Amino acid sequence: MLDVLVIGAGLAGLTAARVLTRAGRRVRVLEAAGVGGRLTTRVVDGYTLDAGYQVIFPAYPALRRHLDFGALDLVQIPSAAVIRWGARAEVLGDPLRDPGSLPGSLTSRALTLGDKLRVARLVAQLRAPSPHSLLNGPDETTESYLRRQGFSEGAIDAFFRPFFGGIFLRRDLGASARLFRYYFRMLVDGGTALPRRGVGEIPAQLARDLDVTTGVRVTRLLPHPENGHVTAVTSAGEIDARSVIVATDPGTAQALTGEPVSRGSLGSTYLYYASATALDRQPRLLLNAEDGLINNAQWVSNVIPERAPAGEHLLTVSVLGLPDLDDDSLDARVRGELSRWYGAGAGGLRTLGIERIHHAQYPQPPEYAATLPGHATGLPGVLLASEVTASSSIQGAMESGEKAAAILLGDLSGMSRPRGA
């Protein structure tokens, strides 16, 4: 009999399975779709498309513990952004990491001199404590925290809203200031990066040497406390294990365990465009400072040319939420906004695909962490491993997988690691 059955091959499930397999347990992962959960990559007409636009924070402690960065071939994204007001664009960045951003940063209209000094003060303040301690302490919305720091209206609207909107998947800066401080620190420590061959390389690396069966959906869990095992009813029959780790999305985890673990969903929408001409040579993240559907965009092929066929260009546009528009109307509206950036050249863009992700993250308002579930469930022998026990992030999902595995192994050092470490 299996020691542990893991349900779901996202980052939480794969990390749990990896820790347990390395500790000598007999582990199998059952996955309803393909390996990776929310981190997948596909090739369309020779373009390598990640599901959505998701960057990696190389400073995430859990990533560093489990992944071989060399084999991932991480490509650093410039530590700067381009703020766009229609045709007008301004580069803003960390001149130490991206010297090319210096002239724009010095003359910036979005950030006043006072704002630049406040950024420097924030870097100094948030660099000193351990990263995980930033997830503790007083909480409030990110917007109220930034205002208390004295940032100008212009800086909040033109930079923080679209930049952190792209991370929290909400532009209102209503997410927890603790999380803001943690992400800010991750940015200071390691910037952002993309695996050259796509974000799907991350789960693929974690899954190597694991027993993973894809295309099998688990529909029910039947614990047998009298003989110490659990039966999982699946689309391919029944399977028994001594323990089960439920590592699905929170909604499915709630249905399988009967525990009220779901914390709701933030959806987001992505449009992928191909271009035969270079409309923009910019490798930096593009932020829309105006009202509109576009929150941010990235010429992915300007960072990683191999993501597009030779001589071609790939643009990914992020729209926050799930607009109530059919694909054609959404595409037309986004093209309209892009034509304000690029003029008639935007007419030459070819739409490669539109993707609506219904559960991209769960909302994380102030004090959200105090409301999160633990790993135990009411079903004997069944544990939870998911972003929903930690934070809606790559770090949170992996850390949750590690802790569920540590509980089964009775590993006190793994269990006592603080959130975010």
Ligand SMILES: Cc1cc2nc3c(=O)[nH]c(=O)nc-3n(C[C@H](O)[C@H](O)[C@H](O)COP(=O)(O)OP(=O)(O)OC[C@H]3O[C@@H](n4cnc5c(N)ncnc54)[C@H](O)[C@@H]3O)c2cc1C
């Ligand atoms: C567009 C987007 C942008 C994001 N941006 C960031 C970011 O900038 N930084 C960051 O850190 N995080 C970001 N995230 C969040 C991060 O990707 C997730 O928090 C994390 O990947 C969740 O991992 P998980 O293992 O908990 O869940 P999932 O990845 O959802 O994995 C769950 C798995 O369970 C499987 N499953 C479900 N039901 C069943 C069943 N009944 N039987 C078998 N298998 C089942 C699913 O198919 C899936 O593979 C983003 C996510 C998205 C989608």
